[in-house]
Amino acid sequence: MFPWIIFGLVAVPLVLVAFVATRRRTAAGEHPADEDAQEQLLTEQEFAEAEAYQAKWHEEDKERYRQERLP
Numbered sequence: 001m002f003p004w005i006i007f008g009l010v011a012v013p014l015v016l017v018a019f020v021a022t023r024r025r026t027a028a029g030e031h032p033a034d035e036d037a038q039e040q041l042l043t044e045q046e047f048a049e050a051e052a053y054q055a056k057w058h059e060e061d062k063e064r065y066r067q068e069r070l071p
Contacts, residue, residue, distance in 0.1 A: 035043070
């Protein structure tokens with residue numbers, strides 16, 4: 001029982017710290033510090049276009065799946 005308490009008090013905070021550090025690094029990579037407003041707007045537009053394409057592809061994939069004949 002005691003080793004599990006130690007594990008919970010040590011491992012869980014380490015995992016949380018690693019998760020937060022990874023999230024910060026990802027956010028910083030999406031918007032570099034020297035990026036101006038025009039570049040940031042372009043980046044946001046590219047992300048929006050990518051998400052729209054992904055949604056379109058997902059809908060087409062669902063339609064293809066419905067049209068397949070299962071044996």
